[in-house]
Amino acid sequence: MAGRAEAASNGGRTANRLLQVLRLFAREESLTAERIAERTGIPVSTVYRLLAHLTEFDFVRRSPAGPMYAAGPVAVQFAERYRSEALLRTTIGPRLARLSQESGELAAYLVPVGTEALCVDAVEGLRLLRCCYSRGATQPLLRGATAQAILACLPEERRQAVYAAYDLSPEQVGDLEAEHEQVRREGVAVSEGALDEGVWGASSPVLDADGVLGGAVTVMAPAARSTHHRRYYVRLVREAARDLSGGTF
Structure with missing residues (x-):
């Protein structure tokens, strides 16, 4: 039971972090992972993992011009x-x-x-x-x-x-x-x-x-x-x- 509760807690924290990142893209045209980390307080290594998930499902896309991310399709x-x-x-x-x-x-x-x-x-x-x-x-x-x-x-x-x-x-x-x-x-x-x-x-x-x-x-x-x-x-x-x-x- 404890393991299940911990997994649920971690899942909820990940969901909150994903929403934090998505909310930033509603306000900004483009952002770097480092800037997202500064704005949200999420560790930059975690930000990269979140961006990978969001990019996979087309919520975010990486700019071909450099390490910038923007809203996806x-x-x-x-x-x-x-x-x-x-x-x-x-x-x-x-x-x-x-x-x-x-x-x-x-x-x-x-x-x-x-x-x-x-x-x-x-x-x-x-x-x-x-x-x-x-x-x-x-x-x-x-x-x-x-x-x-x-x-x-x-x-x-x-x-x-x-x-x-x-x-x-x-x-x-x-x-x-x-x-x-x-x-x-x-x-x-x-x-x-x-x-x-x-x-x-x-x-x-x-x-x-x-x-x-x-x-x-x-x-x-x-x-x-x-x-x-x-x-x-x-x-x-x-x-x-x-x-x-x-x-x-």
Whole structure:
């Protein structure tokens, strides 16, 4: 009986420690094992064992850029489900539906999660479009209008962490920073074929009352079909972002 009680006690302590670690990833974009140990008081050797378990089941993933850990696919799915439910109680869903109706194209809302952009809601246009933006899908915060709209409005430290994660050269970082300055100035980013061949997109950042990024609104359309409507689509996506930002853009 004593052995069984001790095993139960150890199991409960491990579960508590796992939850402590997971809770940190709800607050931080990425962490090292040493930083987790500092924040939780858990021995670093134990932290590594916990991270191994969480990585095995996709709650946490290790960054290819170094000894950093971030939320994994399963954790992102939890976040996506939470955000999807929250969207039902906000103006985002109806505003996306209006944007899709006005443009006749796919409209989506994405948020930054670590070094990726997560699509939390998408509304198909009158004509279906095959592209990478579907609800729950993630894409690297690296290429395309949405990535640039989001990156442009992230704090410097977070942008640099994304650049490091994708091992970008100083020249590549310089080019992106120039693009981001233009996005901040104009309130919109555009791209063609960056993620899906033959697809054009326009994206505008959504900011809260304090100017903190919440996400980005995007319209995507076949490049050939959008040729004569791009200025109109840009205006629509900026208006949608402005409405959701409370008039920021």
